[in-house]
Amino acid sequence: MVDRQWGVPTQLGSRIPLVSLVQTLAVAEHLNFRHAANALGVSLSSVSARVKALEEDLGILLFERHARGVRLTEAGRRFVESVATGVDQLDHAVKTAGMAASGEWGRLRIGVHAMTSRSFLAELIAQYREDHPGIEVEITEGTARETVMQLRADRLDIVFVAGTPELPDCHSRRIWTEPxxxxxxxxxxxxxxxxxxxxxxxxxxxxxxxxxxxxxxxxxxxxxxxxxxxxxxxxxxxxxxxxxxxxxxxxxxxxxxxxxxxxxxxxxxxxxxIADESEPVPFSAVWSPFNRSAVLRNLLTLASKMGQADPTGLSRRDSSRPIAQQ
Missing domain, CATH: 3.40.190.10 (Periplasmic binding protein-like II)
Structure with a gap:
């Protein structure tokens, strides 16, 4: 139950609207109801009514009104400092949640057989990190069996292996080939x-x-x-x-x-x-069907796009010298 007597603090109920807190912070910043209303793009009466209702719900006088504006009370100053921190944290939580949902923030754990500078896999990971700087990329090297086992144990999000494995509990997609x-x-x-x-x-x-x-x-x-x-x-x-x-x-x-x-x-x-090696070796991406993160989806989209543009994974190499002379 709310005690509306001035100067008697009461517990903050969850029913206080966030907009009331935001408008109170604006008044504290401008020390003027009209300036705060203009900054927020709302009416003066709306700001005045919400701040007054908040003071009554809290049972605390936050502002001292005077002809030229307002001044924070000591209780108001302490309240505003705490609320500002909470609102900033809430704003950060909303932003990071949105970034995670779109695959722009988070972590991606990749298992590889090897990493060679300027290879398709190295170019893929470099391009992904450039496109998604908010993603922390972790790389683990191992055999196909080792990395798939870690994938199944949810210690990796995706692995790249030689061949085209058919695993009943995993999704796989051929990405590129190498002679x-x-x-x-x-x-x-x-x-x-x-x-x-x-x-x-x-x-x-x-x-x-x-x-x-x-x-x-x-x-x-x-x-x-x-x-x-x-x-x-x-x-x-x-x-x-x-x-x-x-x-x-x-x-x-x-x-x-x-x-x-x-x-x-x-x-x-x-x-x-090797002249009689008729086909290049395919390399595939393997991932869990239960992993539906946007972070993984963005990598798969990029891998497919780059693989279609450069199926052999060798267009970025220095082609001025034949392999036999490298």
């Missing part, structure tokens, strides 16, 4: 060729990683060289991609990579197109 190239030491007999075939690679020692796309690379090599002679050897290493390329350059063996990897600075390594 496969062979990485060989620059002193290898094949390094002088403009392109190689899988028959040329038979009998070689292949190096693959345990992480990243290593498992897919291993299976692809086994599939392409099955039944060929001489038999090839495949050695696995728990190293980063840059280290694996360094091992290739030092003559430990050869490997196969997506063409985007040829964008990396790699001394003593030559990248050769």
């Amino acid at each position: 496969i190239v062979a990485a060989v030491p620059d002193r290898h007999p094949l390094a002088e060729m403009s392109a190689v075939t899988w028959a040329d690679l038979a009998g070689e020692t292949f190096l693959v990683r345990h992480g990243g796309t290593g498992p897919q690379v291993h299976d692809h090599i086994v599939l392409r060289l099955a039944g060929r002679w001489p038999a090839s050897s495949i050695q696995r290493f728990d190293v980063e991609r840059g280290t694996l390329l360094s091992m290739v350059g030092q003559g430990f063996g050869i490997t196969i990579v997506g063409a985007a990897t040829s964008l990396l600075p790699s001394s003593s390594v030559v990248f050769l197109p």
Whole structure:
């Protein structure tokens, strides 16, 4: 129950309209009812009536009226300071909620197999961050199996993997493709060729990683060289991609990579197109069907748009040099 006696404070009920508080703040700022009304674009009578009703509901005199305007009482000053803070917080909450609903504020957790400067994936994430500066982008690197498991555990919002996985509990979409190239030491007999075939690679020692796309690379090599002679050897290493390329350059063996990897600075390594590799490797986005956030939707929209414009993911590379010379 509200006690309307002046000077007797009462509890603030939730029925006090926000507009009354906003108009009271305007009067406190201008110290004049007419100026406050003009600033808000409302009538003088509206402001006067709402402030008076608020004072009566609170049981507190907020303003001392005089001929030239008003002056805050001590109680009014303290009330206005607290209300101003609350209104600012409410305004911030409304704005951030609206930004989150439109995908302009929040967090996006991305799982990737690798990140190569100037690759399609790097360009995609860079463009997304430029378009949506209010989004905090987190990137986790791992194998397709690892990142999909994290996606299912709701620790990632989207993952990008090699291939076109068909997962019954996830949505997926093919985004871009990359040709496969062979990485060989620059002193290898094949390094002088403009392109190689899988028959040329038979009998070689292949190096693959345990992480990243290593498992897919291993299976692809086994599939392409099955039944060929001489038999090839495949050695696995728990190293980063840059280290694996360094091992290739030092003559430990050869490997196969997506063409985007040829964008990396790699001394003593030559990248050769594989002439009988008929189709490039597709890369897909995978996400949960229960994730309907605008943050994710905006990334998928951008990925599809960029993928249609640049399906091979290589139009941004320096095309002045053939792969074999990079």
